[in-house]
Amino acid sequence: MPLLVMLYMNSITVDASPIRLSSLRPGFAQGHCKTYPRNHRPTIPSSQPLPTSLMITVCVHDSIIQPKIPPSIPAASPQTILPQELIDIIIDYLYNDTYSLRACALVASSWSGRSQQNLFSRITLTGRPWPDKPNGRTSAELLLRLIESAPHTIPNFVQHLEIIEGDVFKCDRWLGQSIPALDRILPVLTNLRTFHINFSYALWRDVPGIHNFLLSASKLPDLHKVTIANLADVPSWDMLFTLLEGSNVANICLEDVMTCALTDSSQTYVPGSVRIPLETLSLSLASDELWRFSSWLADPSCFLQVAGLRKLRIDILYSQEMKVFPRLLETLHMSSLQVIEIRLEALNSADADHLPDISRFRHIRLTLTPEGLRCGSEGWISASVAAQCWERLLKNFRENVIETVTLMLPKVHPDKFPEVERMCWVALDAALTRADMSHLRRVYLEDESSQGMGYRDAVIKDILPNLYERGLLVF
Template sequence: MSLMQLLAQELVDITIDFLHDDKPSLRACSLVCTRWVNSAHYHLFYGHRVEARHDQGGYAEQFKKPSTDPLRSYIRELTLAAGPIHSLSPELTEDIVVLALERLPRLRSLKLRQTGFITPGLLAESRNSYDLERLSISWMYPSIPGSGHSLVSLLSMFHTVRVLDLDVIHHKHLSGSAVSSADSGDRSLRSLRVQTIQLHDISEALITSIQATIRPEYLQAIRASITATDDIQHLGTLIRCVAPCLQELQISLWNFWCGDRADWKTLQLMCCTRLRCVTILYANCGPFYNWYTVLDILRVVPASVEEVTLVIREVRCLDTVDWDRMNAELKRFIRLRALRFALCTGDTFRYRTIGDKAQELIRTALPEWRIKGVLW
C-alpha cells in the first residue's frame, strides 16, 4: 500500500482546500493520483468566465461539449460578460444563457454583465435555471429601441435564487405591465424567496420592481451602496417593507458627499426589531472625510443591535474621530457583543482586517469596550 493510500480522503480534501486560489498548485495536485483529482478539479473549475467575441458563435463554442463532459460537473459559478454597448462584440442573448444552463447541470451562481436581453420565454423552458442560488445582473440595457421588458419578468424565472445582486439596470427594464401590477397590489408575481439582496444603483423604479418580485418575509440581509441623498429615501422604502424580518444591514458610502447632513431617519431602521448586524463602509477620505455621517447612521440604528462593523478607506482616517462622541453612541447598544474596525478592499461590500498599529490606537481610545471583550 502506497503512502498516498494511507491518507484518509478527508485529510486530502482539507489539504487541497488550502490551495483554492493557487491554480498552478491545483493543477499539480490533480496529477498526483486519482484520489486527488476530484478535490483539485473542484477548485480549478469552480468558476468560469466567458467574454464577448466579435462573432456570435464565440459564446456557443464555450458550450459545444455535451453536458456529460465530466469537467462541466465542477462548474458552480458562471460569468457571462458582453462587450460595451456600442462595440462590435456580440450581444449576450437569452439563447446563450439557456445553452449555458443546460450544459452546466450543477450551476449555482450566474452573473450577467452588460447584457441586452430580457425576454424570459426561453429561460422558462430551461430546467436548470430553477437550481440557481445566486443571480447577479449588471449593466442591463435595451438592445433594440422599444424592446425593453420588465426586470420583474426575468426575476420570476429564477424561483430558487437566495442572493440577488442588481447594478445599473436601464429604466426601460424597470417599467411595464409587471411593475404596474405590483403598484395595483397584485401579489401573484412575488415568487422569489431572496434572503440577501445587493443594490448598487438605487432608484424608485428599481425598488418597486424588487417589491413586486420578492417575498418580504424571507429577506434577511440588505447590502446597499449609497451615492446620493435620494438613495436614502428609496432604500428606506424597501426597509420599511421588510422591517419585521431584516437581520443584517450593510451601507456602503462611496464618494458620498451631500454637503449638508443627510436625514438618515428616512431609513426607518427603528422598525427593524430583529436587526442584529450593522456594517457601515464610509470610503470618503481626505478633506471630505468626517465621522459625522457614521455617527448620524449609528444614531438611527435600534439599540438591540449586537454587532457593529465600521469600515474605513485608510488608517489615517482614524485621526479625525471624535472618540468621546463615538463612545457615547455605542453605549446605546445594550446588547453589543462585537465591535469591529476594518479597511475596505476596493470592493463595495468587502473589507479586511485593520493593522496592529491601528488596533492599538482604537483599544486605547475605547478602553471600556476592550475590557468588555467587545472590541475586535
C-alpha cells in the first residue's frame, strides 16, 4: 500500500511559487510573544500573493516518487520515445506550473526525475491555515515524513528553504516545537543554496534550540545565502555572526533584527578572528539598530573580518535611517566594496539633512521596495517624486568613479508629462550628465511601463533628453 500524506500546499514550483507545507492542526500559540514591528505587514513569503490553501493527496511511492504506468496503457515503442534532453527542456519550461509538473511526474520514469527536481527545489514551511484540525502535525513534521519516504531523492532536490514562524495572523507559533524535526531535516539537505527564516517578531529566547539549529544550517556545504528576518532580543551581534563562522555563506540579509547588546560579555574574541567569505550584505534595520550595527563594526575589538565585501544593499523606510546611513559607509570604507543599492520605501526619506556620499562606488542601484512602488494611487506622480529623490542623492557629491547607474521607477504615464512633473526628470537628467560624471558609461532604467508600447520611447526621450541623446540609456 502506498503511503498517503495529506498536505496543505499553496504551490510546488522552483521559483515563483514555492512548496508550501502547512500542518493539519489549528489553534493559537500558548502564552504571549512581545513584538517590535518596524513596519507591520502580514507574514507571507517574499514577492508572493496572499496564500490560498489547496488540499491535495500525495501518493508518495506510486505517484510522485516512483510513478508507474497503469497496465491498460500500452508501452511506447522505441520510435516514439522523446530524447531526454527534449523532455528536460519541456519540463523546465513548466517550472512555475505546479499542476503540469505534478502531471509530468506521473507520465513515466524519464519524466519524473526532472519534474520532482522542479517541484521540490523551493520549499516554504509555515503555520497552519485557520481553522484546521486540532490534532495534526506541523509543516516541518510533514516535510520530515515526506523526506523519510524517499531519503535518496527528495533531499537532493531542495535548493531553497524558507521558514515562516506563525501563520498569516501570527497566531500559530509552531517553530519552537518543530526544532527537533528541523534538526533532522537540515543535515540531509546537502544541496541547499538559500536559507530564509522569518521569526515574525518572536523573541530569541522563546525558540529553544534555535542557536544550534542556525549553527547547523550554516555548516551546509553549498549554502550561499542566509536571510534572518523579524527577530527580537538577539543576545548580541557577536553571537549572531559567530553562527556563520567557518561557513561558505557569501550573501547575508538582515531584516528588522533587534539585539540586546553589541558584544557578548561572556566570550572573548580576537579582533578579526572570524572570517566569513561575505560578498553581499543586505540590511533593513531600524535607525537605532543600524547605528548599533555600525558601531559594532567600527569597534577595533570587532572579531568580524569582511575584507571581500563587494556589494552593500540597504532598505530605507524613514528619514532617520537615511541620516544614519553615512555612519555605516564610513565603517565599511574598503577598496573591495564597489556596488551599492539603496532601496527606498518612503519617498520622503530622501529629504534627510545628511545624505550619504556614494561617489566612491563604481556601480549604483537606486530602487524602490515593492511597497514603495505601490505607495501612490497615481504611479506616474510617484515616478516624478522618485526622480526627485534620486536627483538629491546624485547631487550630493562632485568627484566620483561612478560607471553605471540603475534607476527603478514606478510606471511612466503614457501621456506627455505636465511641465511641473517633467522638470523633476529634467533635473535628474542634468545631475547624471554634468561634467564631473565623466566616468559614467550606462544608465539602466527599470520601470513598470510596458516594453511593447510605442509611446514609451518618445516619453523617455522627452524627460531624459541628454541621457537619450548621448546614448547612455538602456531600457
